[in-house]
Amino acid sequence: MSVPYNHKVIEKKWQKIWDDNKAFAATDDYSKPKYYALVEFPYPSGQGLHVGHPRPYTALDIVARKRRMQGYNVLYPMGWDAFGLPTENYAIKNKIHPKIVTANNVKRFKEQLHSLGYSFDWDREVNTTDPEYYKWTQWIFLKLFNAGLAYKTEMPINWCTSCKVGLANEEVVNGVCERCGSPVVRKVKSQWMLKITDYAEKLLEGLNDVDYIERVKVSQKNWIGKSQGAEVDFAIAGKEDKLTVYTTRPDTLFGATYMVVSPEHPMLEKYKDEIKNLDAVHEYQEQAARKSDFERSELAKEKTGVQIDGIRAVNPVNGKEIPIWVSDYVLMSYGTGAIMAVPAHDTRDWEFAKKFNMPIIEVVAGGANVQEEAFTDVATGKMVNSGFLDGLEVADAKKKIIEWLEEKKLGTGKTNYKLRDWVFSRQRYWGEPIPIVHCDKCGYVALPESELPLELPDVESYMPTDNGESPLAAMTDWVNTTCPCCGGPAKRETDTMPQWAGSSWYFLRYTDPHNTEALASPEALNYWLPVDWYNGGMEHTTLHLLYSRFWHKFLYDNKVVPCPEPYQKRTSHGMILGENGEKMSKSRGNVVNPDDIVNDYGADTLRTYEMFIGAFDLSASWSENGVKGCRRFLERVWKLQDILVEGDGFSSDMETKMHQTIKKVSNDFENLKYNTAIAALMTLLNDFAKKGSITKGEYRAFLLLLNPVAPHITEEIWNTCGYEGYVYQQPWPEYDEAKTVENTIEIAVQINGKTRGVVALPVDADKETALAKAKEVVADKLTGTIIKEIYVPKKIINIVQK
RNA sequence: GCCGCUGUGGCGGAAUUGGCAGACGCACUUGACUCAAAAUCAAGCGGGUAACACCGUGCCGGUUCGAGUCCGGCCAGCGGCACCA
Numbered sequence: 001m002s003v004p005y006n007h008k009v010i011e012k013k014w015q016k017i018w019d020d021n022k023a024f025a026a027t028d029d030y031s032k033p034k035y036y037a038l039v040e041f042p043y044p045s046g047q048g049l050h051v052g053h054p055r056p057y058t059a060l061d062i063v064a065r066k067r068r069m070q071g072y073n074v075l076y077p078m079g080w081d082a083f084g085l086p087t088e089n090y091a092i093k094n095k096i097h098p099k100i101v102t103a104n105n106v107k108r109f110k111e112q113l114h115s116l117g118y119s120f121d122w123d124r125e126v127n128t129t130d131p132e133y134y135k136w137t138q139w140i141f142l143k144l145f146n147a148g149l150a151y152k153t154e155m156p157i158n159w160c161t162s163c164k165v166g167l168a169n170e171e172v173v174n175g176v177c178e179r180c181g182s183p184v185v186r187k188v189k190s191q192w193m194l195k196i197t198d199y200a201e202k203l204l205e206g207l208n209d210v211d212y213i214e215r216v217k218v219s220q221k222n223w224i225g226k227s228q229g230a231e232v233d234f235a236i237a238g239k240e241d242k243l244t245v246y247t248t249r250p251d252t253l254f255g256a257t258y259m260v261v262s263p264e265h266p267m268l269e270k271y272k273d274e275i276k277n278l279d280a281v282h283e284y285q286e287q288a289a290r291k292s293d294f295e296r297s298e299l300a301k302e303k304t305g306v307q308i309d310g311i312r313a314v315n316p317v318n319g320k321e322i323p324i325w326v327s328d329y330v331l332m333s334y335g336t337g338a339i340m341a342v343p344a345h346d347t348r349d350w351e352f353a354k355k356f357n358m359p360i361i362e363v364v365a366g367g368a369n370v371q372e373e374a375f376t377d378v379a380t381g382k383m384v385n386s387g388f389l390d391g392l393e394v395a396d397a398k399k400k401i402i403e404w405l406e407e408k409k410l411g412t413g414k415t416n417y418k419l420r421d422w423v424f425s426r427q428r429y430w431g432e433p434i435p436i437v438h439c440d441k442c443g444y445v446a447l448p449e450s451e452l453p454l455e456l457p458d459v460e461s462y463m464p465t466d467n468g469e470s471p472l473a474a475m476t477d478w479v480n481t482t483c484p485c486c487g488g489p490a491k492r493e494t495d496t497m498p499q500w501a502g503s504s505w506y507f508l509r510y511t512d513p514h515n516t517e518a519l520a521s522p523e524a525l526n527y528w529l530p531v532d533w534y535n536g537g538m539e540h541t542t543l544h545l546l547y548s549r550f551w552h553k554f555l556y557d558n559k560v561v562p563c564p565e566p567y568q569k570r571t572s573h574g575m576i577l578g579e580n581g582e583k584m585s586k587s588r589g590n591v592v593n594p595d596d597i598v599n600d601y602g603a604d605t606l607r608t609y610e611m612f613i614g615a616f617d618l619s620a621s622w623s624e625n626g627v628k629g630c631r632r633f634l635e636r637v638w639k640l641q642d643i644l645v646e647g648d649g650f651s652s653d654m655e656t657k658m659h660q661t662i663k664k665v666s667n668d669f670e671n672l673k674y675n676t677a678i679a680a681l682m683t684l685l686n687d688f689a690k691k692g693s694i695t696k697g698e699y700r701a702f703l704l705l706l707n708p709v710a711p712h713i714t715e716e717i718w719n720t721c722g723y724e725g726y727v728y729q730q731p732w733p734e735y736d737e738a739k740t741v742e743n744t745i746e747i748a749v750q751i752n753g754k755t756r757g758v759v760a761l762p763v764d765a766d767k768e769t770a771l772a773k774a775k776e777v778v779a780d781k782l783t784g785t786i787i788k789e790i791y792v793p794k795k796i797i798n799i800v801q802k
Numbered sequence: 803g804c805c806g807c808u809g810u811g812g813c814g815g816a817a818u819u820g821g822c823a824g825a826c827g828c829a830c831u832u833g834a835c836u837c838a839a840a841a842u843c844a845a846g847c848g849g850g851u852a853a854c855a856c857c858g859u860g861c862c863g864g865u866u867c868g869a870g871u872c873c874g875g876c877c878a879g880c881g882g883c884a885c886c887a
Contacts (some may be wrong), residue, residue: 215806222805225886247887260887303885334886342887347803348885418886538807538881556874583833611825614815618807620879629827634823635842664818676816679826686826689843748822753868790867796821800867 002720005638007602011712015117023728024068024119026075030527035201038507040536041079041126042542043104043499045086049112050584051592051610052624053577056535059573060605061118062669062708063533067703068119069732075528076119077510079126080106083501088430092462103112112595116603117711119728128502133509134432135453137501140551142435142446143558150424151194152444159187164427164465169675192425192434196550200224201562203549212570213617216541223542224417228403232340232411234259234313236271237321243267244773245315246335246416249345249378250405250493251397253317254386255363256340257353258662260305263288264332268308276309281326285593288328303329303352303651315340316410317387318400325353335416342637343374344761355524361385364394393715422547425499429462429471431496439483439490446482456496470494504548505555505671507566508529519560526562534567541572545564566758571672574619576610581621592622604710605631605770613710633682634713637706640685640694641717647695654698656742657687665705681706696721701733749774751800759797767791774799 013790018024039499042053042166059253064076082102091098113120119338126133133568146148162182204224209215229248232610236243243259247650261267263285272278284306290750305327312321330339343360353360360370365384367375375381383389388404389397403697405411425434435447435454447454457478459471472494483490506517511528512520545567552566577583585591614620650658661684668677683703688694694702698739700723707714707727718727741763749757757777761770771789774797775782784801791797 034855218806219882222883225884227886245887249887329885329887331884331886334884340885346887348887351885416886420884542882621814623828625828626814633827643809675814676826679816682826750821750868753821753866758822768868788867790821792820792821796868798821798867802860 001639002638003542005713006187007604007637007712008599010116010716011117011603014712014715015114017715017726018117018119018728021726022123023726024064024074024121025123026077026121027073028524028637029073030523032073033071034075034277034527034532035064035067036075036507036511036531036533037067038077038372038510038531038534040534040540041503041506042109042373043081043086044102044109046090046101046105048108049594051594051606052584053113054116054594054606055576055610055613055616056537056573057113057116057118058610058709059672059674060533060535061607062611062674064709065711065728066669068728069707069730071731074119075124075510076121077124077126078113078118078120078122079124079506079510080109080128080501081126081506082106082129083431083497083502085430087429088428088462091430091621093553097458098462099129102127112202112779116607118277119711124510126506126509126513128432129430131453131455132516134502136509137432137455138435138447138452139449139500139519140451140505140555140625141432141497142449143390143560144194144554145446147445147558149198149552149554150192150655151195152192154188154190159185159189169246173778175324180758191423194422194424194491196422196547197417198503199550199553200226200419202553203419203546205405206549206553206565207532210565210570211568213572215538215617216545216570216572219541220546223419223575224612225416227416227418229414229416230405230411231336231414232316232405234316234340237312237314243324243338244336244411245338245340246414247340248416249398250401250411251341251383251386251389251394252342252345252363253315253401254389255338255342255344255361256315256322256357257361258322258341259338260327260330260341260349260352261308261312261324261338262330262332263326263328263336265326267311267338268326271311277306280306282309284326285326303327303355304349305329305352305356307356315569316405316408322360322564325352325356332419333420335342339654345374345376347374347376363389365482367485390498392462403406422550424501425493425495426498427470428496429456431498432456432501433472434493434495434497435495437481437483437490438493439486439488442483442485442490444493445483445485451484470496472496500547501546503544504551507534507548508552508555508561512513522562525530525560529561530563530565533569533571535571535573538572538574545570572617574615574617576613577621579624581624584622586643590622597627601627601631602634602712604634604713608678612678616672616674633646633678633685634710636685636689637702637710638713638717640688640699640702641691641721643688644699644721645693645695648697649695650698650701651693651695653691654687654695657684657737658698658701659735659739660734662701662705663737663740666732666735669700669708670767696723698746703727704730747794748796749778750796751778751781752800753798763794765793770797771799 039056039060042345064074068073072642087098091101122724127537129135141150149483160182167186167504173353203219205320227248229246230250231244231246233242233244268281275281309509311324311326312499315322330337340348341351343350343358344362347362356793362370363384363386364375364381366381367377378394383392383397388398392400402413422762433454433456435452436444439445452776457475462471465473479492481490481492508520512524516519553564554613555561556564576589580590582588582590594606605627609627612625612630661680664680665677703718704727715727743762744760745763746758748755748762749759759773759777761773770791786799786801788800
């Protein structure tokens with residue numbers, strides 16, 4: 001009898017052996033085939049590891065371990081995305097330096113990850129808050145700055161009333177700050193911006209060359225939001241001036257019955273002397289300014305606006321004068337901040353027109369009555385009431401009107417992107433200092449590369465100042481410096497970078513993490529890039545993923561990296577919810593601590609359970625009973641030792657099953673189907689248990705297949721049973737396709753599409769034989785006239801009778 | 803409002819992509835072992851019927867010899883959002 005399965009002893013033992021052997025270190029032998037598996041590095045929060053973390057880490061650990069067994073030089077690294085607000089807020093509250101808070105959190109995370117037996121190469125650990133790391137974050141920023149892609153501008157930004165920081169639009173969730181939940185208002189501030197919009201087209205096109213799951217591609221595309229339309233100039237009546245709009249539907253120009261400008265539009269200031277109802281306009285502007293973008297969209301159902309009295313526009317196609325309105329459903333940040341309204345063919349314009357009694361003119365026929373609802377379909381319908389466009393299809397009308405506008409110099413075809421530039425400043429302490437000084441004479445000047453890293457100085461207080469300046473602003477010794485350009489007095493930038501900065505290039509650093517001369521050597525980058533498989537949360541598909549692709553493409557254009565896309569393959573995992581199906585949170589009281597599971601059941605059980613819990617890309621609810629089931633499975637795997645018999649190969653009655661299982665598990669590990677891979681191993685285990693014996697050859701293959709999921713127990717059994725070396729050094733088991741095929745197969749016999757029996761047939765049975773046998777089986781049910789016989793080999797027999 | 807995802811037993815979920823719906827696990831029931839319990843092992847387990855029949859993959863239609871899977875129209879839940887002209 002085998003000794004009882006003691007996970008505590010076994011797991012510690014093997015973790016030590018792996019560490020001592022440096023079993024999972026990626027080598028710098030660039031002659032071997034490489035595989036770079038990457039998971040999003042965590043933010044080391046004070047709460048410690050969440051049971052959600054191990055899900056993606058285990059999945060790619062399986063891939064990494066399998067690849068090593070297949071002979072690849074594997075890079076599977078881990079690090080810390082450690083700048084950020086929670087750490088800073090904790091530091092403020094407890095008056096501890098964020099550096100210390102971070103170090104403590106990292107230590108805890110590392111111990112927890114270690115206890116799970118991941119095959120990370122810990123020699124390549126990176127930390128975004130390490131000056132040796134953020135030196136290169138700053139270096140990339142300088143490159144961007146020198147290329148004209150970083151600029152400072154006065155613009156309305158999202159302002160968190162509590163954190164007192166500007167937030168990227170992307171960081172505002174439901175009108176409140178993503179980090180602290182306080183209301184966000186609009187405030188004008190001078191901000192560093194990164195011109196991601198210059199890369200909109202490249203970011204879009206690059207998606208054609210990568211293997212991302214479809215959902216992620218769609219999100220990226222929608223976020224970039226390319227549209228093709230036209231800019232059209234509307235003359236302002238009685239003035240030598242024009243109002244330019246962007247429209248995706250220039251074909252509907254004849255149906256434009258009014259115009260709308262956003263409350264921030266400069267024409268309102270320019271023509272203030274002509275506007276007779278200036279007070280009403282001003283009041284509307286103020287109301288709009290008080291609303292967040294979220295509120296402006298929340299109130300969408302009820303359109304608001306003020307007609308500008310005193311200024312009118314002229315529709316260029318027919319010379320008709322039309323009114324101009326101001327309304328907050330038009331945003332200054334998209335297009336030109338002004339639109340032509342075509343209520344018959346745009347839903348929002350239609351709602352607005354109905355509320356304010358504006359005329360609705362149909363210019364595309366083919367829909368319902370446009371007085372009742374807007375007709376927005378562009379695929380069907382023909383132009384009407386549109387002069388020289390009448391009778392054309394929408395697409396043709398679009399082309400023709402653009403030609404006409406360009407010929408008359410009234411407008412031009414234009415491609416627009418929804419994507420906006422990236423607000424890159426934070427008025428915060430715990431972030432990378434921006435390596436720029438401001439000199440009255442020279443303007444914004446980049447620090448010379450030799451002065452990097454520009455380290456964060458120690459300050460008294462980490463609190464942002466009330467006027468919204470970073471805590472660094474109070475450090476006059478640090479702020480006052482000399483201009484690298486002219487040597488005169490200058491002031492350092494006191495804003496810091498957003499958390500996204502460090503995570504936009506960390507995967508490059510892993511390839512050569514200790515390099516002091518460059519962010520990584522060209523050889524290392526050339527060998528390891530691109531990342532072969534990157535897995536991360538769905539919540540990062542528009543922010544982090546797009547930002548890091550942008551930086552990578554910029555670095556590619558500057559010949560720093562060897563490939564245009566950073567990630568060859570991107571997958572996403574689903575969330576792990578509490579037992580009650582709700583998001584795990586302290587307030588709901590449904591948080592599960594992975595330490596408890598590791599302690600009570602073992603890391604192998606936790607790993608197995610997280611992979612077995614359900615489809616990898618969907619969210620799944622935690623179940624303690626499910627954990628127990630996986631522990632039971634491992635116990636039974638352990639007890640196979642008691643029925644082990646001699647024999648290096650597979651016994652004849654198990655041969656097909658063995659080859660089938662090797663095939664299924666191998667394929668499932670590649671296709672995010674970890675749950676069914678484990679189910680297949682459970683089925684195989686049941687077969688051996690029922691049979692009462694397993695050969696050494698069969699057990700060997702079984703242990704190899706299970707090893708990536710449950711590495712500790714499999715190494716221990718391997719060792720106890722006297723197999724050679726370590727499991728992690730063995731080649732991945734191979735299957736013989738020919739031996740996965742059964743000689744005879746049971747297929748269903750249907751009558752009129754309903755299963756009436758089952759017949760065993762040789763796999764290659766011809767139709768006659770198959771039908772003859774089938775008819776024997778269902779003879780008593782064949783009572784009518786047979787009108788059709790269907791035989792699909794290996795699938796089905798269906799006899800249709802009347 | 804728009805976009806994306808998801809609806810299958812008591813529960814988590816399978817179904818080689820149009821071919822025996824419910825693999826595998828959990829829970830439960832019964833039996834064996836035990837003084838007993840736990841653990842373990844064995845059997846059963848969608849509804850329905852004495853047994854068949856029959857009914858069953860959110861709802862309503864359609865295509866097909868055959869639909870969880872494809873098409874059209876809905877409904878519900880979850881997530882995201884920048885009223886994007």
